[in-house]
Amino acid sequence: MDEFIHVILLLPIIFLNIYTYRTLIKQDEILSPYTFFYIMISIEFVGPLIYYLLLNGQSYKSFSEQSLILYYIIALFLxxxxxxxxxxKPTIYLSRSRLCERGRKKTIFNIYIVVVMVVVILYLIRYRHQLLLLNVLQGHSDNLIRSDTSGLIPHWYTVSTFTSLIIPSFYFYILNKIRSEFARFILFFAVAFLTIIDGNKGVFIYLVLFMFLYVYKLRMNQYTILATGAAFYIYYLLKSGTGSNLDIIFKSAIRRFFVTQGACFINRIEMLLVGYDFSQASRISADVYQYMYHTSGGSAPTVFWGDIYVQYGLVVLLIIIVISNWILYRLSCLIIKKYSNNLFLYWSYASVAYMLCMSELSFEHIFRYLAVLFNCLIFFVTVRKKSQIG
Incomplete structure (x- = not known):
């Protein structure tokens, strides 16, 4: 299509996003849990459309114009x-509550935190020689394989659920009890290190985004700048073993953040349009990876709606988009109404949003949802409610 038509197509998408963020600000919801989810879907749908329609990008492009236009229509609907x-915005008739730790039960929750931390750290020490980031930091360029793809660490998927999702929730639970800003930041880096220790950069990036949104309230300071710089530096460390120069690595980081997940969705659309048979696929993301990169041994996850489209078609996809949006927005309103600014619950919501936007539909990911739910249940057992504060 003509470049002018591409620009015309992009205008409604850009206008809708600007107007939505303006509405979130006007309704005093820009720091709501739902904003985290909306930022993620904005990145996954707007980024690829700008890259392919406006910038004429070619990376990951194993699809036709027809697939890109269908993706555009889905984005517009979304x-x-x-x-x-x-x-x-719904009216939720519930009294506002404060979460207050109860003596002995608070101790139980603290013991739970300590036990999880000790077990996970001991496990990481046991398999330290197989952890990608540690190998990079030690200069072992001959062993740069992510733990989730190498199979060298048994039960890594379970362990990474704790390092990526559960342990950060502990950090946000104790954050307000730490008075020193410097101590908070050092502890944040310790937690962030655990999220990226296997070489999976996604959770780490969105952890930095979460801090910027809900801890620093969209304010730039020396800590948010350091965290952003650290994100790029770690990405550079993990990519430098490929022999690429700094310019290529920087462009790769930007493209990986704004384009890749959406491109994986578009390629799913293309594979169906050309008649690809997914019925024999053990994992949709593995087949998509092979289709995109012409090699095996990797994964190409996208927002969970991509797998819904592959398995059930366009009509069901549009219905699921409506239902999932309805649930996520009302859950956000409930959290704001009942437990405003509770970072533990905000992170739990963000964890679910992250998994929905970055993971395939599989039994393993259902386990991760259940782990986050169980973590929240343990948390709620240790609290009592005091109604109508502030």
Missing amino acids: FCISLIQIKS
């Missing part, structure tokens, strides 16, 4: 539904 949800 952003319209999101805006309608936000504009029709």
Whole structure:
């Protein structure tokens, strides 16, 4: 298509996003849990459309113009539904509550934190020679394979659920009890190190985004700048073993953040359009990876709607988009109403949003959802509610 038409196509998408963020600000919801989810879907849908329609990008492009236009239509529908949800903000008739730790039960939760931390750290020490980031830091360029793909660490998927999702929730649980800003930041880096220790950069990036949104309230200071710089530096360390120069690595980081997940969705659309048979696929993301990169041994996850589309078609996808948006927005409103600014619950919500946007549909990921839910249940058992504060 003509470049002018590409620009015209992008205008409604950009306008919808600007207007949605403006509405979130106007309704005093820009720091709501739902904003985290909306930022993620904005990145996954707007980024690829700008890259392919406006910048004529070619990376990951194993798809036709027809697939890109269908992706555009899905994005347009998604952003319209999101805006309608936000504009029709529900009234939740619940008294506001404060979470207060109870003596002995608070001790139980603290013991739970200590036990999880000790077990995970001992496990990491036991398999330290197989951890990608540690190998990079030690200069062992001959062993740069992510733990989730190498199979060298048994039960790594279970362990990474704790390092990526559960342990950060502990950090946000104790954060307000730490008075020193410097101590908070040092502890944050310790937690961030655990999230990326296997070489999976996604959770770490969104952990930095979460801090910027909900801890620093969209304010730039020396800590947010350091955290952002650290994110790029670690990405550079993990990519430098490929022999690429700094310019290529920087462009790769930007492209990986703004384009890749969406491109994986578009390639799913293309594979169906050309008649690809997914019925024999043990994992959709593995087949998509092979289709995109013409090699095996990797994974190409995208927002969970991509797998819904592959398995059930466009009509079911649009219905699921409406339902999932409805649930996520109302859950966000509930958290704000009952437990405003509770970072533990905000992170638990963000963990679910992250998995929905970055993971395939599989039994393993259902385990991760259950782990986050169980973590929240243990948390709630240790609290009592005091109604109508502030």
